[in-house]
Amino acid sequence: MDKSKVQRLTKQRQVILETMKELGGHPTADEIYVEVKKKLPDISLGTVYRNLDVLSAAGFIKKIEPEHHQMRFDYNLHDHYHLTCIRCHKIEDIEIPTPDDPMEVLSRSVGSLSKYGIFGHRLEFFGLCSECRKKGKRLDDILNE
Amino acid sequence: MDKSKVQRLTKQRQVILETMKELGGHPTADEIYVEVKKKLPDISLGTVYRNLDVLSAAGFIKKIEPEHHQMRFDYNLHDHYHLTCIRCHKIEDIEIPTPDDPMEVLSRSVGSLSKYGIFGHRLEFFGLCSECRKKGKRLDDILNE
DNA sequence: ATTGTTGCAAATATTTTGCATCAAT
DNA sequence: ATTGATGCAAAATATTTGCAACAAT
Numbered sequence: 001m002d003k004s005k006v007q008r009l010t011k012q013r014q015v016i017l018e019t020m021k022e023l024g025g026h027p028t029a030d031e032i033y034v035e036v037k038k039k040l041p042d043i044s045l046g047t048v049y050r051n052l053d054v055l056s057a058a059g060f061i062k063k064i065e066p067e068h069h070q071m072r073f074d075y076n077l078h079d080h081y082h083l084t085c086i087r088c089h090k091i092e093d094i095e096i097p098t099p100d101d102p103m104e105v106l107s108r109s110v111g112s113l114s115k116y117g118i119f120g121h122r123l124e125f126f127g128l129c130s131e132c133r134k135k136g137k138r139l140d141d142i143l144n145e
Numbered sequence: 146m147d148k149s150k151v152q153r154l155t156k157q158r159q160v161i162l163e164t165m166k167e168l169g170g171h172p173t174a175d176e177i178y179v180e181v182k183k184k185l186p187d188i189s190l191g192t193v194y195r196n197l198d199v200l201s202a203a204g205f206i207k208k209i210e211p212e213h214h215q216m217r218f219d220y221n222l223h224d225h226y227h228l229t230c231i232r233c234h235k236i237e238d239i240e241i242p243t244p245d246d247p248m249e250v251l252s253r254s255v256g257s258l259s260k261y262g263i264f265g266h267r268l269e270f271f272g273l274c275s276e277c278r279k280k281g282k283r284l285d286d287i288l289n290e
Numbered sequence: 291a292t293t294g295t296t297g298c299a300a301a302t303a304t305t306t307t308g309c310a311t312c313a314a315t
Numbered sequence: 316a317t318t319g320a321t322g323c324a325a326a327a328t329a330t331t332t333g334c335a336a337c338a339a340t
Binding site for chain 2: 028052072121129
């Protein structure tokens, strides 16, 4: 990664990195801000946002951003995958013929089935963590919360 | 789906559904609002949001929402998948041993490797659509836009 | 001196909510 | 009459940005 992009490793940036290392997990900008503020009480939220950007562009950390920022709505109720353009953020539908293909094949089929150049995908699993499962509610109740 | 949840299929709701059918694709609330307003000039954006919610809860349409609304940042640069709790929205890391497993096996491994009950996943491919590819810029340029 | 960085506040963008009014049963 | 739905405006949330002051080379 191009760590040279960070021209000055200021106190603020050092503390942000150090704090993220301590925190672990996947903190939000705000969570990082609260922790960093304990060490640098004068830091502003804007600086945290700016530096998280700079540090991830330089490869020190990774930004996990939502695929799309706005909610979208789909009239098509059939099972299908979505294909997102990394430039214009358009979402297209893609039907995958064989549902049990390995990931690699999947990626390749998506590439040839669509007219996209595929750079990557995001695979995210959804479930209930052990703590939430212990609460033992029914799925309906959870989804209606 | 429980379409009985929609107690009254008001004019506004009818027009929203009709418009979404015409529009196709994956419009945002605002895009839907603009189109619907042509037919019902007095409708408000709040009503559109409220009804998109109601209609998707009832199964008439599908809501494509970002997995998480806030940006998150990761100090861990190693390749790993994310596992999101549908209740508390916590994100945990999961290392997948064999990278060429079919999706089904993947889901099962994630279930047994973690302590999550897996309800589903979201697989989203990223690429450049044909129009954007035609513009023929280098990936670097695109990512820096 | 020049350029990068900061803190602050204001702006932006998206979505949600309170409330009085209106509509439907 | 009661309950649900609407329009409007204000609020809430998350993020970005303009700007003057400050820091580093």
